[in-house]
Amino acid sequence: MPGVGKKSATRMAYFILAQDRRFAGTLADEIGGLHDRIRPCSVCGNYTDGELCEVCADARRDRAAICVVEHPQDVAVLEASGEYRGTYHVLGGVIAPIDGVGPEQLNIASLEGRVAKEGTSELIIATNPTVDGDATALYIARLFAGRAVTISRLALGLPVGGDLEYADRLTIARSLRGRVPLE
Amino acid sequence: MPGVGKKSATRMAYFILAQDRRFAGTLADEIGGLHDRIRPCSVCGNYTDGELCEVCADARRDRAAICVVEHPQDVAVLEASGEYRGTYHVLGGVIAPIDGVGPEQLNIASLEGRVAKEGTSELIIATNPTVDGDATALYIARLFAGRAVTISRLALGLPVGGDLEYADRLTIARSLRGRVPLE
Numbered sequence: 001m002p003g004v005g006k007k008s009a010t011r012m013a014y015f016i017l018a019q020d021r022r023f024a025g026t027l028a029d030e031i032g033g034l035h036d037r038i039r040p041c042s043v044c045g046n047y048t049d050g051e052l053c054e055v056c057a058d059a060r061r062d063r064a065a066i067c068v069v070e071h072p073q074d075v076a077v078l079e080a081s082g083e084y085r086g087t088y089h090v091l092g093g094v095i096a097p098i099d100g101v102g103p104e105q106l107n108i109a110s111l112e113g114r115v116a117k118e119g120t121s122e123l124i125i126a127t128n129p130t131v132d133g134d135a136t137a138l139y140i141a142r143l144f145a146g147r148a149v150t151i152s153r154l155a156l157g158l159p160v161g162g163d164l165e166y167a168d169r170l171t172i173a174r175s176l177r178g179r180v181p182l183e
Numbered sequence: 184m185p186g187v188g189k190k191s192a193t194r195m196a197y198f199i200l201a202q203d204r205r206f207a208g209t210l211a212d213e214i215g216g217l218h219d220r221i222r223p224c225s226v227c228g229n230y231t232d233g234e235l236c237e238v239c240a241d242a243r244r245d246r247a248a249i250c251v252v253e254h255p256q257d258v259a260v261l262e263a264s265g266e267y268r269g270t271y272h273v274l275g276g277v278i279a280p281i282d283g284v285g286p287e288q289l290n291i292a293s294l295e296g297r298v299a300k301e302g303t304s305e306l307i308i309a310t311n312p313t314v315d316g317d318a319t320a321l322y323i324a325r326l327f328a329g330r331a332v333t334i335s336r337l338a339l340g341l342p343v344g345g346d347l348e349y350a351d352r353l354t355i356a357r358s359l360r361g362r363v364p365l366e
Contacts, residue, residue, distance in 0.1 A: 069347070070347075073348060074347045074348070077347050077348055077350070077355060078347070078355060078359070080352050080355070081352045081353075081355035081356040081359065082352070082356065083355065083356035083359045083360065084359055124359070124362055125365065126347065126359075128341075128345065128346050128347055129341050129342070129343050129344060129345055130344055130345075130346075137365065138365070141365040150364065151364065151365045152362040152363055152364050152365060153362060153363055153365050154340060154341055154355075154358040154359060154362055155338050155339065155340030155341070155357065155358040155359075155360075155361030155362055155363055156338065156340045156341055156342070156343055156358070157337060157338030157339045157340035157341075157357075157358075157361070158311075158312045158337055158338070158339055158340075158342075159312070159339070159341075159342060159350070159351065159354045160312050160339055160351070160353040160354045160357055161312060161313055161351075161353065162311065162312055162313075163311050163313075164252070164253075164257045164260050164261070164309065164311055165256060165257070165260055167260070167342065168342065168343070168344075169263050169264045169265070170264075170343040170344065171342045171343045172260060172261060172263070172264035172266070173264040173265065173266035174338065174340075174343055175337040175338045175339070175340075176261070176264065176266045176267055176307070176309075176337060176338075177266060177338075178338030178340070178361070178363060179307055179335040179336060179337055179338055180335055180336055180338055180361060181333065181334065181335050182308065182320065182321070182324040182334045182335060182336050
């Protein structure tokens with residue numbers, strides 16, 4: 001499991017053994033039932049314990065914009081920024097031919113359905129700024145080319161509060177290329 | 184000195200003692216003469232051992248663009264990206280009222296002179312994305328407002344190759360606000 005090595009695992013095992021027998025039982029039930037209680041939102045694919053996720057169920061969200069992310073945890077990250085008022089669409093990964101993941105393995109068909117049905121005016125592609133994330137962004141951009149929907153991608157550049165000296169070359173290059181006009 | 188703690192300093196001292204006496208003499212001369220050999224470029228303020236720095240002396244550089252940075256080391260960082268073909272201007276710091284640094288303590292007057300004389304068409308402000316760096320960028324932008332020069336700032340956003348999960352809230356917010364259209 002991520003972040004759990006041999007030592008941490010041993011410590012957890014000792015901790016569980018030191019507790020009541022019922023503790024272990026409850027924990028086992030919780031873990032065993034996780035897939036029954038938490039399922040993908042029927043609209044966007046984000047995790048939810050209901051039919052719709054919190055964002056899709058919220059009537060105040062702007063339905064004209066869909067932010068396309070790789071994983072459910074990315075929704076939480078973007079929500080924490082407090083900057084975005086639209087909805088999301090979780091792809092469930094990125095196109096990665098080497099790992100045998102093509103567009104048909106991702107929630108791309110359902111995204112096309114949503115854009116057609118909801119009259120979406122903007123798609124913000126927030127896949128990670130990696131080779132696969134970029135390729136996936138481009139694939140989606142081409143898929144929707146010619147339709148009445150604006151397609152954009154999260155800005156690449158210097159992290160806020162950072163220092164030029166600590167940024168890598170590629171990031172510096174992108175921050176120069178993507179420079180923004182000052183009023 | 185940056186990056187040199189008590190332990191490193193002791194190790195260096197032992198190393199110098201273990202060498203020839205002449206080694207210590209040469210090192211002392213090198214350090215003592217640093218300020219005589221290296222001085223600010225008379226045009227841009229970058230460090231140089233001549234009259235002009237390497238960039239200002241290079242006839243192939245694009246004189247229409249000036250990239251404004253805080254320190255000489257930022258020039259090296261931007262040069263390493265290989266993305267920029269214009270010239271630079273080193274401010275020598277940022278406006279920081281708390282530290283008693285105002286615009287008159289920085290190389291801003293000489294920047295005005297250059298823009299007027301060289302017929303600069305673009306100023307790219309590459310001060311660090313910090314509070315003081317932002318304030319300085321804004322000050323310069325206002326100073327040149329109304330003149331025939333485009334003023335831009337390095338893009339803020341996700342680092343290239345990074346992961347949404349590891350970005351801080353402010354950076355996520357800026358990368359959303361600064362999202363760029365995909366073809």
